[in-house]
């Protein structure tokens with residue numbers, strides 16, 4: 109006679125029970141979320157949610173999946189959804205674990221998002237527990253709780269069992285510590301997962317970022333129909349807005365609008381919009397047309413993923429997107445910000461580097477042909493020094509000419525010197541007004557130079573700054589140190605070459621027997637892992653000339669002569685401390701020097717001690 113079992117014992121049965129509980133949990137949260145969205149929720153301005161202008165949000169609010177991934181640009185309503193979703197879960201009696209990238213942002217996050225939204229809604233207030241029990245880390249709502257933690261605090265990740273794990277801005281979290289957070293769900297029957305973020309770079313099994321989880325989901329994209337031919341399509345920046353031209357190495361050399369009739373001037377005068385052509389028939393699309401979500405992997409069940417571009421948002425101005433895109437061309441980090449936060453896609457600009465063609469172009473930026481290094485300075489000069497014993501790599505520039513609305517950083521000296529005293533000689537001979545020197549590895553030497561050199565000196569220290577959205581140069585008046593993000597500053601430098609804002613002398617390729625050129629080309633932008641997070645860095649084995657050039661570029665920027673702020677002759681005059689006619693005089697002097705290049709060179713030292 110077979111033994112009769114009176115309780116569920118097999119692992120399969122437990123598994124099945126959990127699977128059903130999980131589906132049920134997801135469904136209940138969805139029902140409550142929709143109810144909250146339609147009846148209770150008001151945004152921070154006290155307005156009800158309006159799905160009419162955000163039709164793509166409807167599915168996400170009604171989505172019963174226990175595991176939801178948002179890989180989306182900024183400002184498309186992700187935050188509202190998160191608040192609605194987590195409050196719905198808590199109101200049902202679940203324990204919700206809300207992870208923020210940074211511990212310090214938590215109080216602001218709770219006050220700005222949760223407290224304000226609850227205050228705005230009498231319906232939400234009914235769910236609120238007795239006051240005094242709540243804190244910035246714990247909030248009671250209905251029968252459930254919300255706990256707020258920072259992704260970088262390992263101790264926060266343990267000792268609190270949860271039913272829902274909601275991770276905000278996943279790509280800015282510490283991905284290694286975050287894996288501990290997933291353990292919080294182990295005891296729960298529900299195991300509800302929410303991951304939302306603006307993407308950064310492509311995901312992989314070693315880089316479990318938002319793109320990674322989106323790839324594992326059913327991958328829903330927002331499709332709109334063409335009003336002419338009916339073709340359903342997803343709005344993509346590289347299919348509907350921009351045409352990219354690339355060189356053999358795959359580097360973007362240029363971009364143009366797919367709508368050839370649009371110009372910025374016309375837009376300002378007549379408010380003419382950029383047209384987005386249909387990929388099949390070429391007729392203009394209506395980006396706000398009634399669309400739908402289409403899953404690229406509908407066979408995936410249980411993990412629902414959303415991605416979209418801000419091009420379909422009613423609040424977006426396509427013209428501004430394009431202008432920002434155009435401005436970022438050639439600067440990998442600026443381009444990454446745009447691709448990530450406007451178009452909601454991960455960035456893959458791997459292999460960005462200076463090319464020989466870019467250097468050739470820099471040589472031809474400034475006629476006349478008599479321009480060889482070293483040459484005598486005209487007006488103000490800046491200097492960059494990379495400490496690389498036994499040598500010092502030095503780059504000196506002046507700014508004699510403004511060409512077609514941009515200022516040109518003209519290299520008048522590039523080389524290697526052996527003695528510390530040589531640096532002082534160069535400052536004097538080139539009448540350097542602002543120098544930037546590597547603060548490390550020789551701290552005392554750089555301090556000495558800062559104290560005694562007859563010009564303004566800043567010491568630069570490469571520091572890793574978090575995220576993409578930080579400043580790349582942070583000067584500290586007290587210490588005389590500029591903290592700078594290595595990747596960001598080098599990105600900006602490369603863009604200055606790309607924009608033809610650098611002039612190299614005709615003999616640049618041969619300087620130091622070709623060594624200067626080789627060192628400028630040596631670094632490549634690659635992905636590397638640092639403390640569990642992959643990021644782009646410039647990697648090279650011998651790049652001293654590049655860094656000297658970068659320090660000189662910092663000196664240029666520290667002097668307040670940034671290209672954007674200095675497009676006109678008037679500004680150059682300001683920079684030179686002269687009036688406009690004075691600048692014209694300097695420009696004439698420059699011409700005179702170049703007509704007889706031998707003249708000034710006799711006074712100067714031999715090019716390089718190398």
Ligand SMILES: [Zn+2]
Nearest residue numbers: 334337386389
């Ligand atoms: Zn069409």
